[in-house]
Amino acid sequence: MTLAPGLRARILTMVETSDTAAKVGSGDVPVLATPRLLALAERATVQAVADALGPGQTSVGTKVALEHLAASPVGAHVEIAAELTEVDGRRLVFAFTARDRHDTVVATGTIERAVVDRERFLSRAAR
Template sequence: MKNTLKAGIVYTFQFRIPHSKTVPALYPESPEFQEMPEVFATGFLVGLLEWACIKAIHPYLDWPHEQTVGTHINVSHLAATPPGLVVTVKVTVVKVDGRHLIFEVEAHDSLDIITKGTHERYLIDRERFVKRAKQKAQSTNT
């Protein structure tokens, strides 16, 4: 992690919502989801917020050796967004405490604010993290 990764970094990211990011696409195996309205799914919204946070700090990491993983999300999904609209996400690094990062996140779809809240990420060594995940998977297969 570069010493320039500090609170105050602001990043804005835009994404046009395709049909593949709506509620019925979230879990195609779920008949319940298949019956729900075709609007931007909360699960995909969380992923979009994570993506924006990752992009915001990417220049400050020794990528791909250093990466971050999401550890906490606290947002409200305030408005429905149909496919075709562009969502603009604004993230701000509000705290860097060692490897623990806290972001304020907000997104709008040009008509409504669709989310506000916070997101926390943790800096990892990718190789070490993958090694532990593989060990965990192997321990459940024995």
């Protein structure tokens, strides 16, 4: 498999107390926290390209745009779908959408990642 637009992944999650803004410190309400939503969207982007990366390669996040449009209380089921929309050398651009069981759009956005050599990246990070 090669890195090309159209690669996709979906993640289905149920909002737990540990996922809430009140618990992660990004607010004081018991609904899905924006940082937690972003982490799930990033996980979907990682999964979308996992089988298409070469040996020793990984991808790292470089840029995010996220619109959090609807609250998701504890117990709500949210599905995050990510699709690779652009490949420009090492730069990968993904679009994502999160929806609840009622098909309400919870969030939309884009995530950019860069393909890197895992060992070289880790050795530079350790400096």
